[in-house]
Amino acid sequence: MTNTTFSVDKIALRRFLLSKQALLGLEQSPVPDPLHMVKKLECVQLDPVSVVERNQHLVLAARIPGYDPKQLDDLLEEGKVFEYFANAACVIPIEDFPMFKPTRERIQRKVAESLEQLGLVVDAVIEQLKSEGPLPSRAFQSEKRVHGYWDNKTPKTKETSLALNLLLDSGVIRVVRRDRTERYFDITERTVGADLLKKTKAMDETTARALLIEKYLRAYRVFDPRDARFGWQKLTAAERREEVEKRVASGSVTPLEIDGVKRQYYMLTKDLDELGTFVQDVRNRDSVNLDDALTFLPPLDNLLWSRDRIKDLFDFDYKWEIYTPRMKRKYGPYAMPILWGDRLIGRMDPQIDRKNGVLIVRLLQLEPWVEKTTGLQIKLREALEKFAVFNCAADVRIENSDVKMKL
Known part of the structure; x- marks a missing residue:
């Protein structure tokens, strides 16, 4: 072990990062199942926005050939995953x-007054x-009617x-089932296994916080x-550095x-030894296999959690513009970065017309340095057709693009 600084080329580092994110070529043998992938990624972020399929399903679909959203819903109902706050609301x-015990206790203190104000309503719900x-x-x-989170x-x-x-x-209840957009709730203590509850009660705060930081890393x-968000806890800048x-x-x-x-x-x-293999590949001028499928990444994909890191390692500026006023948007409300090999080469802003079964591409734009070859056009067309199928669309309509292709 060493604590000296390790010098590395950012090409090697981004390839290492993509590999850890299961994005440097799909895992083909065997094809990973959703539970394996959630464990590999540590968690997958949830989001209710439904311009196309929801973020959690897009994350898994980008990594698992033939992924079906029902697979993740089944894992929740089977009690193999749970939903709570990590990077944000996550699976x-x-x-x-057990390691999220301090998070639950912190939020319980935060919402105690609000729960008390609701009084008998809370008792009746429980x-x-x-x-x-589950209900x-x-x-x-x-x-x-009262003031809720979004009022x-x-x-x-x-x-x-x-x-x-x-x-x-606060963790008193939890989501135990999803019927597509509808959540079903139940009491946490009777839906989490006895062994896990025992481990949770025995978990001291120092241990739990350390485990959560390690999970974040x-x-x-x-x-x-x-x-x-370092460590997925409320840490000061000084505490994070420490x-x-x-x-x-x-x-x-x-x-x-x-x-x-x-x-x-x-x-x-x-991870240094594994990083070393990518360093050697760069030294040997080995390129990433561009025969791999081109992939559209959702705005809250694990790879995109740190916008600074994306800028530094991929030379790619990315902002999710869904909360940006319409007139100030540059690429569109749901613009998805396009990953090909080890580069982010552009953006695709989709919308599903569910009534007519059409994937509408409001914008398809590549970075200025990208050479618009015939091979790339074929990859883009294949990726769009695949994305349409995943989103239950039978047709694709491109409204604005700097790439000419036939669909």
Whole structure:
């Protein structure tokens, strides 16, 4: 083990990162199942936006040939994964449940007053779940409207829906099933295995926090302590630096010196040997196999969690513009980066016309340096057709593109 700085070319580093993200060529033998992939990635981010299929399914579809969204829904119903806050709201392997104990306790303290204000409504929701669960939100009747998470000035949220959200965030209840867009809730303590509950109760805060930081480091692989989400805990900048410096001193984390990159990154020391194989490939001028399928990455893909890292390693500026005012958008509300080999070569902004079964490509634009070869045009066409099929569309319509191709 060494805690000295490791010098590396950013081409080798991004290939290593893509490999860890299961994006440097698809895992073909055997074809990975969704549970294997969630464990490999540590977690997959959830998002309700449905311009096309939802983020969690797009993440898995980009990595697993023939992936079906029902597969992830089945894992949730079978109790092999759970939903909670990691990088944000995420799907997480169920065996990691105990290490999120401090997160649940922190949120419980935060929402205690709001739950108390709801009073008997909360008690009624819990009793109904105990007697009838699992239940969707629509199963709870409430005439009164209150300010919910997404309301502005006018109260629009049912009292029972707010109670469900607060209980969900605090970990008292959890999502145990999804029927596509509809979530079903149940009491956490009776839906998590006895062994896991025992481990959770025995888990002390120091151990849980350390395990959660290690999980974060494995998920990111190439990390920067300036990330406000570092360790998926509420850490100050000084605490984040201290956690990294402590691991550098112990030899478990190594500082990186990346050619052409000013920002200081780190990685797990145990990954250096694997990184070394990519360093050697670059020295031998080995190129990535561009026969691999071209891939569209959703805005909240694990690879894209750090926009600074994408800029530094891939020379690619990316911003999710869904919350950007329409007139200020440059690429579109759901523009998806296009990955080919070890480069991000452009963006594709899709929308599904579900009524007519059409994938509408509002924009398909490549970076200025990309050579628009016939081979690339074929890859783009194949990728668009595959993306359309995954999104249950029978046709593709391109509205604006700087690439000429026949569909």
